[in-house]
Amino acid sequence: MRPSPQPSWPGAEGTGAPGTSATKPATSPSPKALTDQQRTESxxxxxxxxxxxxxxxxxxxxxxxxxxxMPELDWRYGYPMALGLMAASAMVLYIVFKRRDWL
Incomplete structure (x- = not known):
């Protein structure tokens, strides 16, 4: 069996068939890619x-x-209800974002 020909242009080393000695070595992510990923997370x-x-x-x-x-202004528990609604909405959003691993 004849080996596959290797390309002759510059930078073509390591583009051979998988399993051959000419396979491209694994590279680590570039600093720009890491910065972009960190920016996305933040x-x-x-x-x-x-x-x-x-x-x-x-x-x-x-x-x-x-x-x-506003009918809630005449209720005895209108103010506590508004505070409870604020706290509940913030807590629900916090739980949702925490489960999605955004926080």
Whole structure:
């Protein structure tokens, strides 16, 4: 059996058939690829915390507008309900992002 011909252009070493001595050695990821991966991970974390803080801020902003016709304002537990809703929404988002390994 005749060996397969090797390409003759520069940088073509190591492009032979698998299992031959001309196979390309394993390379480690480039520094740019590692930096991009780290940036992606940090963006996931920052985006997660931004989403977690968005919902309670939105709820607090709506209640801070001092509307006179909000039924919750006349309830005895309206204020604790709003605080509970903020805490629950933040906790649900925290659990979701933690399970997806974004935090």
């Amino acid at each position: 963006m996931k974390t920052v985006s997660s915390w931004g989403a977690i803080l968005l919902v309670p801020t939105l709820i607090g902003s709506i209640y801070g507008m001092n509307f006179s016709h």
